[in-house]
Amino acid sequence: MDMTVLLKRVPDLVEDLEVDDSGKALDEDSVSLKLNEFDDHALEEALLLKEGGGGTVTVIALDGEDVDKMLYTALAKGADRALKVMGGDPDGGNQALAGIFVAALDGHGGDLILTGVQAADDRDGQLAPRVGALLGRPCIEVVTEVNPGDGKVTVHKELAGGVVAEYEVDLPAVLGIQAARQTPRYAPVSRVRQIQESATIDTVTSAATEGAGFTVVAMTPPETGEGAQMLDGVDELVKVLDAKGVI
Amino acid sequence: MAEKSSYKTTAERRRTKDQSFVEKEQAVVEGIDISGQWNRMYEPREIQDYDTTYLDKLTDLPGGESMGWCYQCAQCVPACPVDTAGGDYAPRKIFRRLQNGNDFFNHRDLWLCTTCQNCLRVCPKEVDMIQIIPAARALAVLEGNVPDELQEMFQNVAEYGNPMGQSPRKRARWTRKADAAVRVLPKDPAPVEVLWFVGDYYAYHGRGVDAANAMTRVYNRLGVDFGILGADERSDGDSQRLAGEPGLFEELAEHNIAQFRKYQFDKIVVSGPHAYNAIKNEYPKLGGEFPVEHYTQFLSAQMPKLKPLLTRPFTRKVTFHDPCYLGRHNGEYDAPRALLQAVPGIEFTEMYRCKAQGYCCGGGGGGMWLDGYAALHQTERLSENRVKEAVEVGAEVLAVCCPYEVSRFEDAVKSTDNDGKLEVLDIIEILDRCME
Ligand code: SF4
Ligand code: SF4
Numbered sequence: 001m002d003m004t005v006l007l008k009r010v011p012d013l014v015e016d017l018e019v020d021d022s023g024k025a026l027d028e029d030s031v032s033l034k035l036n037e038f039d040d041h042a043l044e045e046a047l048l049l050k051e052g053g054g055g056t057v058t059v060i061a062l063d064g065e066d067v068d069k070m071l072y073t074a075l076a077k078g079a080d081r082a083l084k085v086m087g088g089d090p091d092g093g094n095q096a097l098a099g100i101f102v103a104a105l106d107g108h109g110g111d112l113i114l115t116g117v118q119a120a121d122d123r124d125g126q127l128a129p130r131v132g133a134l135l136g137r138p139c140i141e142v143v144t145e146v147n148p149g150d151g152k153v154t155v156h157k158e159l160a161g162g163v164v165a166e167y168e169v170d171l172p173a174v175l176g177i178q179a180a181r182q183t184p185r186y187a188p189v190s191r192v193r194q195i196q197e198s199a200t201i202d203t204v205t206s207a208a209t210e211g212a213g214f215t216v217v218a219m220t221p222p223e224t225g226e227g228a229q230m231l232d233g234v235d236e237l238v239k240v241l242d243a244k245g246v247i
Numbered sequence: 248m249a250e251k252s253s254y255k256t257t258a259e260r261r262r263t264k265d266q267s268f269v270e271k272e273q274a275v276v277e278g279i280d281i282s283g284q285w286n287r288m289y290e291p292r293e294i295q296d297y298d299t300t301y302l303d304k305l306t307d308l309p310g311g312e313s314m315g316w317c318y319q320c321a322q323c324v325p326a327c328p329v330d331t332a333g334g335d336y337a338p339r340k341i342f343r344r345l346q347n348g349n350d351f352f353n354h355r356d357l358w359l360c361t362t363c364q365n366c367l368r369v370c371p372k373e374v375d376m377i378q379i380i381p382a383a384r385a386l387a388v389l390e391g392n393v394p395d396e397l398q399e400m401f402q403n404v405a406e407y408g409n410p411m412g413q414s415p416r417k418r419a420r421w422t423r424k425a426d427a428a429v430r431v432l433p434k435d436p437a438p439v440e441v442l443w444f445v446g447d448y449y450a451y452h453g454r455g456v457d458a459a460n461a462m463t464r465v466y467n468r469l470g471v472d473f474g475i476l477g478a479d480e481r482s483d484g485d486s487q488r489l490a491g492e493p494g495l496f497e498e499l500a501e502h503n504i505a506q507f508r509k510y511q512f513d514k515i516v517v518s519g520p521h522a523y524n525a526i527k528n529e530y531p532k533l534g535g536e537f538p539v540e541h542y543t544q545f546l547s548a549q550m551p552k553l554k555p556l557l558t559r560p561f562t563r564k565v566t567f568h569d570p571c572y573l574g575r576h577n578g579e580y581d582a583p584r585a586l587l588q589a590v591p592g593i594e595f596t597e598m599y600r601c602k603a604q605g606y607c608c609g610g611g612g613g614g615m616w617l618d619g620y621a622a623l624h625q626t627e628r629l630s631e632n633r634v635k636e637a638v639e640v641g642a643e644v645l646a647v648c649c650p651y652e653v654s655r656f657e658d659a660v661k662s663t664d665n666d667g668k669l670e671v672l673d674i675i676e677i678l679d680r681c682m683e
Binding site: 012014015016032034183185186188189190191192193 | 385388389391393395398401402405406407412413414416492493494495497498
């Protein structure tokens with residue numbers, strides 16, 4: 001099974017993110033970018049499928065700072081080919097992004113395209129379904145397990161309340177991955193460095209895409225609520241509840 | 248004569264099938280005739296009953312050779328802190344299990360060693376776990392076999408340069424709370440006497456920050472001209488190296504070496520023994536030679552200046568835990584003790600297992616991030632074993648000088664029900680308290 005994993009970078013939440021002077025975007029100085037963790041799970045699931053039943057894994061991402069390292073890390077983990085799209089706008093929204101990825105893959109992308117079900121900077125979680133729509137392929141979201149079959153895959157989709165649905169999907173298809181079957185693997189640095197020496201990253205120029213997308217009108221940090229009140233024992237709790245008229 | 252049964256004992260079978268023996272037709276020893284069968288000897292024979300695949304795999308690794316030298320004398324067993332803590336461990340046992348065909352690379356034996364070096368101290372055959380363990384783990388990590396807790400730490404260090412997974416930009420944030428000025432060299436790169444390599448725990452861990460603040464105050468009172476790398480510092484990498492990630496170690500070391508080269512300083516002073524070991528013994532192998540001292544060495548060398556400043560008495564019973572990577576690995580036992588002896592009012596007492604025989608806290612060689620794993624295979628944590636010893640010798644304060652140890656021992660104090668009986672303090676915190 002030939003697979004493609006769409007990778008995207010998102011602001012790292014270990015930083016204290018700040019809104020810039022325009023009030024519509026994050027202050028670039030406060031942001032560092034990292035691989036979207038759902039995409040990391042999509043990559044892991046693809047690698048597990050490859051290890052289980054053979055095939056190839058291609059990873060694709062838009063160009064940007066440290067993207068090469070992210071792609072080399074994916075190769076070190078076991079991906080076969082890395083593709084970097086030059087000139088695409090990473091902030092153009094998922095509709096535009098889906099168009100860029102599909103054009104970069106020549107409208108193909110193998111038997112199965114996997115990507116994260118959502119991203120920290122997503123406003124819609126629509127990357128997988130839009131790629132599916134553009135390619136005219138079935139798409140399943142919130143996937144937690146993929147098992148290969150003959151010309152199809154069986155997937156587990158997480159529904160509300162811990163219910164899991166099992167679907168059989170004809171290939172080619174697109175999946176939005178919620179979680180891989182196991183924790184995404186670690187790429188030992190020596191292997192990443194070795195890959196950096198020996199492997200190449202293919203590049204392709206981004207097609208001009210149009211997308212209605214979103215326009216950010218305003219961005220603000222969540223309002224901080226009042227500080228929590230620490231209560232000293234049950235008596236105090238009873239007093240508070242009593243004062244509020246609960247008891 | 249009764250017909251011989253077709254049944255043969257194992258010994259007989261071996262004798263007839265596999266074994267050849269030698270005997271001299273004529274032999275007289277000290278006047279006694281032992282000709283023929285009386286001097287019969289078996290030829291040396293190889294024991295081939297077990298699968299030695301994994302033993303060979305280990306001894307074939309560069310660094311893994313000495314595992315094959317073990318002759319089962321067992322001196323290492325009582326020396327091994329993991330065995331003492333109920334881990335059924337020590338090189339002797341590991342070797343025996345390897346002889347029996349155990350797959351070391353997929354076995355708890357690979358991960359329990361803290362690289363404390365106490366076995367090497369007693370081993371007549373120089374079976375060297377400090378070489379064996381990192382070599383074997385590096386292979387296991389390449390094969391994708393690494394305990395989850397450790398993998399998370401590797402991931403954090405690879406991504407952020409510290410095991411906590413904190414933003415590297417926040418590494419100097421502790422200085423905001425320091426009540427004395429701290430010069431951050433990337434912002435103020437003029438030559439400096441001491442480049443203080445702060446380290447992960449002093450920079451990011453709550454109790455480490457206490458110690459970093461104490462260090463800042465002590466330096467300022469002593470008039471030390473010092474600066475830090477701030478956000479440009481990364482993990483020293485030594486524990487990552489020993490835990491099986493040599494590539495990560497190299498990346499971190501190259502980064503830190505490049506930072507050191509940017510500035511003019513007389514010496515590097517480190518907060519922790521692991522950074523000390525890395526910069527002293529490992530960075531030179533990558534071309535980074537720098538004079539380096541552990542802070543206890545740096546301060547004890549300034550005793551004439553330091554002593555008069557220690558005016559406030561600290562009238563507590565104190566014992567000291569030797570960090571493996573300052574003591575056994577680098578031979579420094581005196582500097583921390585000299586500092587403690589200089590504390591006015593102190594009642595100092597040694598633990599039974601001290602200096603070269605010091606008991607390991609369990610944090611070395613990656614153990615810091617394998618507590619959950621170790622708990623599955625030992626009856627207690629090494630830190631708990633050690634805390635009990637400190638209480639037993641009547642100490643009220645357990646003094647340490649490794650940034651890993653404060654949190655380890657504080658947890659162990661609680662889990663052994665010694666809360667309130669034993670306080671864990673970094674030596675620098677004690678010195679700070681003695682200064683007006
Ligand atoms: S002390 Fe050395 S030779 Fe003796 S059992 Fe231990 S490892 Fe083997
Ligand atoms: S180095 Fe320490 S923990 Fe490891 S086997 Fe030797 S004595 Fe035990």
